[in-house]
Structure formats: C-alpha cells, structure tokens
Amino acid sequence: MPALGTHLTYAPAPSRAETREQLSKATYDLLVIGGGILGISTAWHAAQSGLRVALVDAGDFAGATSSASSKLLHGGLRYLQTGAVKLVAENHFERRAVSRQVAPHLANPLTFYLPVYKGGPH
Ligand SMILES: Cc1cc2nc3c(=O)[nH]c(=O)nc-3n(C[C@H](O)[C@H](O)[C@H](O)COP(=O)(O)OP(=O)(O)OC[C@H]3O[C@@H](n4cnc5c(N)ncnc54)[C@H](O)[C@@H]3O)c2cc1C
Structure with missing residues (x-):
C-alpha cells in the first residue's frame, strides 16, 4: 500500500x-x-x-x-410466511457456513428492531 x-x-x-x-x-x-x-x-x-x-x-x-442488497445474511426468514420451509432451511445452512467457515471475519451478529405495523403485512 x-x-x-x-x-x-x-x-x-x-x-x-x-x-x-x-x-x-x-x-x-x-x-x-x-x-x-x-x-x-x-x-x-x-x-x-x-x-x-x-x-x-x-x-x-x-x-x-x-x-440494493442490505448485505444481511438473514437466511430468508420472510419466506416462512409462504411455507417455503425447505428453502429457509437451506438458506440457514448457507448462513451458518458463511458466518462460521467461509468468512467469519466479515459476518457479525447484528441486533435490530423489526417494526410490525398495525394493518401491515406482518
Ligand atoms: C431491496 C433488496 C434488499 C436485499 N437485501 C438482501 C440482503 O440483505 N441479503 C441478501 O442476501 N440478499 C438481499 N437481496 C437479494 C440480493 O440482492 C440478490 O439476491 C443478489 O444481488 C442477486 O445477485 P445476482 O448477481 O444474481 O443478480 P444482479 O445483481 O441483478 O446481477 C445480474 C447482472 O447481470 C446483468 N445482465 C442481465 N442480463 C444480461 C445479459 N443478457 N447480458 C449481460 N449482462 C446481463 C445485469 O445488468 C446485472 O448487472 C436484496 C435484494 C433487494 C432488491
């Protein structure tokens, strides 16, 4: 450098x-x-x-x-609402692999609030 x-x-x-x-x-x-x-x-x-x-x-x-990505390794939780359990399980397997083996130096747990609005989709 x-x-x-x-x-x-x-x-x-x-x-x-x-x-x-x-x-x-x-x-x-x-x-x-x-x-x-x-x-x-x-x-x-x-x-x-x-x-x-x-x-x-x-x-x-x-x-x-x-x-546009928010760069979260979120594991696709939102797909649970459409019943795509296999897809979410696969995403979480990948999420664990990235955070534990592939790039533990880049993946950090992040606590945040998930707003749930009255009349909203969730
Ligand atoms: C708002 C938003 C938030 C997101 N947040 C997350 C997140 O937090 N975590 C996460 O894991 N994922 C997130 N995603 C999903 C993630 O961004 C996508 O899965 C990922 O970026 C897709 O990458 P890609 O390389 O497949 O496609 P793209 O990034 O769309 O790249 C495809 C490229 O191919 C080019 N192209 C297409 N056709 C041709 C052609 N015929 N010839 C030449 N070039 C072509 C396009 O110009 C484009 O640049 C989010 C997505 C959105 C929209």
Whole structure:
C-alpha cells in the first residue's frame, strides 16, 4: 500500500468500445455474463484458480439487484410466511457456513428492531 503523501497516477479507464476491442482479440478460458454478486464471485473464484476470465455486463457492474442488497445474511426468514420451509432451511445452512467457515471475519451478529405495523403485512 502506498504511504501517505505518495503521488499516484491513474490510467484512465478504457472506453466501452476499447474494452470490446480487447475482448474480441484476446482468448479467455471463461466468459461470465452478468456482473452482479454472483457473476463477480464466479469470475473471482475462476481467476483465483488461474483461469483467464472475462466479465461483461449489459449495464454496469453491481448496477442491478446487487446494488440494493442490505448485505444481511438473514437466511430468508420472510419466506416462512409462504411455507417455503425447505428453502429457509437451506438458506440457514448457507448462513451458518458463511458466518462460521467461509468468512467469519466479515459476518457479525447484528441486533435490530423489526417494526410490525398495525394493518401491515406482518
Ligand atoms: C431491496 C433488496 C434488499 C436485499 N437485501 C438482501 C440482503 O440483505 N441479503 C441478501 O442476501 N440478499 C438481499 N437481496 C437479494 C440480493 O440482492 C440478490 O439476491 C443478489 O444481488 C442477486 O445477485 P445476482 O448477481 O444474481 O443478480 P444482479 O445483481 O441483478 O446481477 C445480474 C447482472 O447481470 C446483468 N445482465 C442481465 N442480463 C444480461 C445479459 N443478457 N447480458 C449481460 N449482462 C446481463 C445485469 O445488468 C446485472 O448487472 C436484496 C435484494 C433487494 C432488491
């Protein structure tokens, strides 16, 4: 990491046309279509494994649903009201795996109030 006070120079980001040109000339092992959290993590894991990976998006990276996430590992409790018990059980299995094995340094218990309004859906 550069020390404070170091002068950094940044190359301007290539234009969309330049990126397309680069994509058409190079050879990749994997093309990931869609740069939301799933596409980005797929591309990251593949690159970590040594593959040459290209990632493209019709709009912008993390510009769709992933931009709206509240970043909670909530386990999908709200799906209980539709009776999707198997889905919730699966989500909680994943939630435990992330918080205990995959990224315990990123997952922290968070206490918060859940407002229940008179006449509301819950
Ligand atoms: C308000 C809100 C709150 C949420 N809160 C949580 C939460 O607390 N915890 C949680 O776990 N989940 C939460 N979620 C759900 C979570 O955000 C989504 O499950 C997740 O972001 C989906 O990621 P994705 O990569 O599948 O899709 P996206 O983020 O939608 O990415 C798909 C990408 O593919 C691109 N694309 C689509 N078609 C093409 C194409 N033909 N060619 C090229 N690119 C294409 C799109 O432009 C987009 O960028 C929340 C969702 C919302 C809306």
